Amino acid sequence: MDSLETSGLPLIPRRSRPLSRYAGLKPGTTTVLQRWLAGWLRRSWLVLVLLSLWEIAPQAGWIDSTFLPPLSDVLAAGWGLALNGQLYDNVTASLFRMLSGFAIAVVLIIPLGLAIGRYARLGEACNQLIEVLRNTAPLALLPVFILLLGIGEVAKVTMVFYSCAWPLLLNTIAAVKQVDPLLIKSGRTMGATPVQLFTRVILPAASPTIFVGIRLASASAVLVLVASEMVGAKAGLGYMIIYDQYSFLIPQMYFGILAITAIGLLLNYTLEAIEGRATRWKAPQGNV
Amino acid sequence: MSTAKISLRQVRKEFVVRDEGNGPARRFVALDDATLDVRPGEFLTLVGPSGCGKSTLLDLLGGLTMPTSGQILLDGRPVTGPARDRGVVFQQYALFPWRTALQNIAFGLEIARVRASERTEKARHYLELVGLSAFANRYPHELSGGMKQRVAIARSLAYDPDVLLMDEPFAALDAQTRETLQIELLRIWRATAKTIIFITHGIDEAVVLGQRVAIMTARPGRIGRVVDIPEELNSGSDDVRSLPLFGRLRHEIWTLLREDVWETQNQSVAADPVPDRSRKEPVHG
C-alpha cells in the first residue's frame, strides 16, 4: 500500500466535487464559484508554489538556467514540439505501448489471479514460481527482452506487460483470499452454484483490492515504459527525453518529463473515476 | 421417527484448534452427541450459554459444514449441502455490502432465476414486512445494526424456504422493534407453516416464541432438556409475560441454564481455545 500512497495522487475521498450541482439552489452563483476556487486553491497551492519557484528561481539567477530553464521556456519549447509534430509522434508511440501492455495484463492476469486465489491447489503449485519471478526486477530483465525480442514494439509492450503483471497478480490473489467467508457462506445457503458464487459474491467482494492492483500496475507501466524507451527506441517520450539531453535541448527534455507526468496523472484520474463508479457501495474511507 | 422434519442423531462436531500461535494442533469438541427431532411446522427455540455450539449446530443444519460423526436428516434424507429449502439468518447479518437493501433481499430470487419484475416486487414486499420500505436503496454500511438484521431476515424469507434457521436474529434490536418482529415472525410462521429453529440468548424470547425450548449445555456442547411450552404462551400478545405460567417456565429454564453458565464462566478464560468471534461484526477488507 505504501507505493500507492507515493505513486502520485493521494486517495482523496470524492466528496468535494459536485459543488456546481448546487449552483441552481444557492442564491448567488458567485459565492459558489468563489467557494469552488477557494477549495481548488486549498488543494493546489503547494503545486502552484512549486511551479512558481520553477519560473522564478532560474529567472532570478538562483539556479543556472542552462540546467533548469524557467517554466515558461519549457512550455514554449513544448509548443514548438507540438507544432512540428514531434510531440504527437512521441506521445502516441508511448501511449500505444503503455496502454496495450497494461490492457493485455489486465485482461490476462486478473482471471489468472482469480483462479489462483480460488483454487488452493493451483495456488500451491504457482506460489514459488511467483515468489521468484516477482522478485526479479523487471528492469533487470530489459536486456534479456531486447536480446530475445529486438528493440521493436514487441519488446517494449512485453516489458510493460511484465511489470504490470505482478502487482495485478498479487493483488488479485490476495483479493480473492480475503473475501469474508461469511459472505460466501451466506451465498451458499441461498443455493448459489459455484459459478454464481464466483460472479455474484467473490468478484464483487474482491473488486476493491483488485483495483488497488490495477492502480499499482498503471504506475509501474509508466515507469518501466520510460526506462525501456531510454535504452533502445526510435520514438516515445522516454526516447525524446534522453535524446534531448544528449543534444543539449534542455527545455525540450523538461517538457518531455512534464508530458510523462501529465500522462501518469491522466491515467490515474481515469482509473480513479472507474474505480469510484465500480465501488460506490463502499463506506467512505479516511479518518473522519 | 420418519415423521420428523429435521432429525439430529448423535451429531458430533470437532474443530482442529491450536492453543498457542504455532503450538500443536488438537481436536476441540464443539458439539457432542446432539440428538433432537423437530416436527414439521414446529417452532423450536434453542437457548444456551455463549460458546456452547449453537451457531455450530446451525451451520450443520444449513449444510454449510458436515458433522464429524452422526447424522442430520431433513425429511428423512441426509443433509448433503446447502439448498433453498432452508433459509439461514446469520448472527452477524452477512449482508452483501455492494448490494442495496432491496438487492440483498432479491439475491436468493436471482439465484433461483426468478424474473426481474417478479423479483423486485417480492423483494419490496418483504422489505415492507420488516418496515424498511424507505431504505430500499441504502447500502448496508448506511443502515443501523438492527436494520441490517431486518434486511437479513427479509432476505431469507424472500425465497420462501421450508425451514428457517435463525441465529439470534433479534439480538441487535431495541425492545420495541424486537417485540414487533417477534409478533410478525409468529404471524408468518402461522401463515406459512414453516419449520423454524430459532437461537436466542433471551429466555423470555425463547418462551414467547417457541413451542418447545431446547436447552444446550457447554463443553462439550450438548442438547440437554427440551421444555414444552403450552400454546397459550405463543399468542404473541403482550400480557403473556405476566401469566404465572410464563414465570414458572422462565424460572425452570433459567435454573437449568444457571449451573452451566457458572461453569462456563469460570472456565472460559483458561479453556476457551478460540476467542469468541461470534459477536463481532464481519470485517470487510
Ligand SMILES: Nc1ncnc2c1ncn2[C@@H]1O[C@H](COP(=O)(O)OP(=O)(O)OP(=O)(O)O)[C@@H](O)[C@H]1O
Ligand atoms: N471454525 C472453528 N474453528 C475452531 N473452533 C470453533 C470454530 N467455530 C466455532 N468454534 C468453537 O466452537 C465452540 C462453539 O462455537 P459457536 O459459535 O457454535 O458458539 P455459540 O453457541 O453460537 O455461541 P454464541 O452464543 O456466543 O454465539 C466455541 O468454543 C468456538 O470457539
Ligand SMILES: [Mg+2]
Ligand atoms: Mg453463535
